[in-house]
Amino acid sequence: MLRPQRAESGHRFSNQDDVTPPIVSLRKPNDAAIAEFLSRQRDSSFTYAEVGASRADPPPGYAIDHHTVRLGAGQAAFQAARDAINRWEMFNVDWVDVHTPVGPVSPGMNVAVLARVLGLWYLNACRIVYLIDETGTAETYGFAYGTLRDHAEKGEERFTVVWENADDSVRYEQFAFSRPNHLLTRLNYPLARTVQKRFAKDALAAMTRAVAAASR
Secondary structure, eight states, X not given: OOOOOOSOXXXXXXOGGGOBOOXXXXXXXXXXXXXXXXXTTTTOOBSSSOTTGGGSSOOTTSEEEEEEEEEXXXXXXXXXXXXXXXXXXXXXXXXXXXXXXXXXXXXXXXXXXXXXXXXXXXXXXXXXEEEEEEOSSEEEEEEEEEEBXXXXXXXXXXXXXXXXXXXXXXXXXXXXXXXXXXXXXXXXXXXXXXHHHHHHHHHHHHHHHHHHHHTO
16 A cells, blocks of 8 residues: 655645735636646645645544545556546536646646636646556555645645556545635634535536446
């Protein structure tokens, strides 16, 4: 089993004094605004010390979310699930958009997550921390991203698909640890937790749809 990792070599994290609020708007940001938002993340730092810790046991002091759903069985289902991860299908929900650079997912890639909540648009910045492509008693594929300064939360989230050799089952797993990164989030923490749980539920449904569609 992989051990939890602290801030890895080459990863920088900032303290609370360095953070800036996420973008909040009554109107949906256009592509130019999102591109500018992403461009300014180049020198941004992770906002938590435990970079990479979502590989194994989560660090203390964070809210933990772990959700899983069975997607099917066999190699075809696993390949469809891998393809869905690569297309970011878990973000294929009607109130969340993800904006990524052109090209495959890779460590160091910055992404913008845009969500509409109670009539407002929230734009948050994340960075890919690591990829997973492992074989053994189970095959596991996916990646994790961590929060940057322009994010309402601080923490890390892992998106993986797993093919178990023992029973041939394929499942999707979404695992995260987080805590508020801004005063606004702390003041509205019950709402923030509701939104996180809603996204997890919708993401599992989106992955289920994507794999089912591939088998038709």
